[in-house]
Amino acid sequence: GQQLNQSPQSMFIQEGEDVSMNCTSSSIFNTWLWYKQDPGEGPVLLIALYKAGELTSNGRLTAQFGITRKDSFLNISASIPSDVGIYFCAGQWGGADGLTFGKGTHLIIQP
Amino acid sequence: GAGVSQTPSNKVTEKGKYVELRCDPISGHTALYWYRQSLGQGPEFLIYFQGTGAADDSGLPNDRFFAVRPEGSVSTLKIQRTERGDSAVYLCASSLSGTSDEQFFGPGTRLTVL
Numbered sequence: 001g002q003q004l005n006q007s008p009q010s011m012f013i014q015e016g017e018d019v020s021m022n023c024t025s026s027s028i029f030n031t032w033l034w035y036k037q038d039p040g041e042g043p044v045l046l047i048a049l050y051k052a053g054e055l056t057s058n059g060r061l062t063a064q065f066g067i068t069r070k071d072s073f074l075n076i077s078a079s080i081p082s083d084v085g086i087y088f089c090a091g092q093w094g095g096a097d098g099l100t101f102g103k104g105t106h107l108i109i110q111p
Numbered sequence: 112g113a114g115v116s117q118t119p120s121n122k123v124t125e126k127g128k129y130v131e132l133r134c135d136p137i138s139g140h141t142a143l144y145w146y147r148q149s150l151g152q153g154p155e156f157l158i159y160f161q162g163t164g165a166a167d168d169s170g171l172p173n174d175r176f177f178a179v180r181p182e183g184s185v186s187t188l189k190i191q192r193t194e195r196g197d198s199a200v201y202l203c204a205s206s207l208s209g210t211s212d213e214q215f216f217g218p219g220t221r222l223t224v225l
Contacts, residue, residue: 040218041219042115042216042217042218042219043216044216045213045214045215048213050211088154095210095211096142096161096206096208096210096211097167098144098146098156098167099144099146099154099214101153101154101155102153103152103153104151
């Protein structure tokens with residue numbers, strides 16, 4: 001099935017650094033979502049975006065819904081050790097539809 | 112707990128066998144989703160239930176895969192004649208009503224087909 005283009009695939013950063021990752025699609029979505037998945041767990045929703053151009057923050061996380069409705073980015077400021085994990089973008093066409101996920105960005109924080 | 116639960120957490124089977132994976136959604140959630148996550152990939156949508164009926168099964172890869180939700184709560188994903196390529200983590204998610212509601216994911220069932 002289709003998967004979104006998510007980059008980078010992995011990031012090695014120092015604690016305290018800012019992080020940026022993005023996601024693109026060949027088709028339009030009406031909702032963009034960002035999830036985090038820890039080992040052995042299901043994905044947990046971080047931020048949901050419902051309107052093209054929307055910029056939304058959740059604590060140290062900021063995400064934007066691209067104006068073309070085909071892309072989104074997620075920024076994490078001042079990274080901390082608990083930010084380690086895999087981050088997934090997801091697009092949704094209709095409000096009840098299944099989600100189309102990216103392949104994930106693996107965030108690793110070096111001491 | 113109050114979250115989505117899935118059983119078993121791990122399932123090892125042999126090629127050609129039949130398996131059933133169970134999902135208990137959050138109480139009161141009418142929408143239920145199944146996804147499959149292969150190693151190093153994001154989850155891929157399989158099927159969506161609204162109540163007892165399958166509203167969208169377009170993600171099921173072939174007719175060996177089938178899912179039911181007879182009473183609108185617990186769901187079972189059934190895989191016949193398993194193949195090694197079916198090995199993956201099978202995730203279940205539920206949402207309150209489906210429309211623009213957050214999907215809450217369970218921890219998944221790791222299926223290994225030998």
